[in-house]
Amino acid sequence: MQVLLQPTSSAAEPTRFVEIVFPEQANHYGTLFGGAALSLMGKAAFVAATRRARRAVVMAASDRVQFHEPVRVGELVELTAHVERIGRSSMTVVVEVVAETLVTGSRRVAMRGSFEMVAVDAAGRPTPIDVPAPDEIERNLSS
Numbered sequence: 001m002q003v004l005l006q007p008t009s010s011a012a013e014p015t016r017f018v019e020i021v022f023p024e025q026a027n028h029y030g031t032l033f034g035g036a037a038l039s040l041m042g043k044a045a046f047v048a049a050t051r052r053a054r055r056a057v058v059m060a061a062s063d064r065v066q067f068h069e070p071v072r073v074g075e076l077v078e079l080t081a082h083v084e085r086i087g088r089s090s091m092t093v094v095v096e097v098v099a100e101t102l103v104t105g106s107r108r109v110a111m112r113g114s115f116e117m118v119a120v121d122a123a124g125r126p127t128p129i130d131v132p133a134p135d136e137i138e139r140n141l142s143s
């Protein structure tokens with residue numbers, strides 16, 4: 001039996017991913033490889049932007065990705081992506097990565113970066129994003 005759920009509310013809620021770091025994502029230091037971290041962050045930004053625009057989106061740029069702390073194999077990474085700015089066809093998505101040591105529960109901010117995502121049409125050309133309804137803007141301001 002198919003159980004239908006309400007669509008995820010688009011603008012107000014951040015997108016969250018949790019992933020455990022396995023050896024194949026690690027470098028020779030036994031910590032999460034930077035390229036693998038960027039891939040996870042890009043994926044989170046893509047999902048957050050697509051949920052907001054409900055259109056195809058592509059990544060136009062990544063800005064100032066900072067690696068604050070190494071993340072060891074076996075630790076969790078929790079990614080939170082939220083749409084910080086909406087332009088005509090572009091969006092700025094900020095992604096924060098928190099590392100968690102599972103057995104102690106200790107958590108720290110490991111990475112942070114922002115990504116410029118652009119809504120595109122079927123031909124891959126930039127296309128306008130619907131502006132949020134006034135009640136959505138109000139919800140965003142009060143959250």
Ligand SMILES: CC(=O)SCCNC(=O)CCNC(=O)[C@H](O)C(C)(C)COP(=O)(O)OP(=O)(O)OC[C@H]1O[C@@H](n2cnc3c(N)ncnc32)[C@H](O)[C@@H]1OP(=O)(O)O
Pocket residue numbers: 046057058059060061086087088089090091116118120124125126
């Ligand atoms: C999900 C993925 O993995 S996608 C794979 C990786 N990404 C790609 O392959 C994308 C390749 N790039 C492209 O297709 C094009 O360059 C596009 C669609 C991103 C932009 O096309 P352009 O013709 O340059 O767009 P144009 O100059 O009209 O700008 C459109 C919007 O994008 C923004 N934009 C374009 N390039 C950039 C950039 N490098 N940095 C920030 N914003 C940008 C513009 O400011 C504009 O925003 P607005 O509409 O909110 O005012």
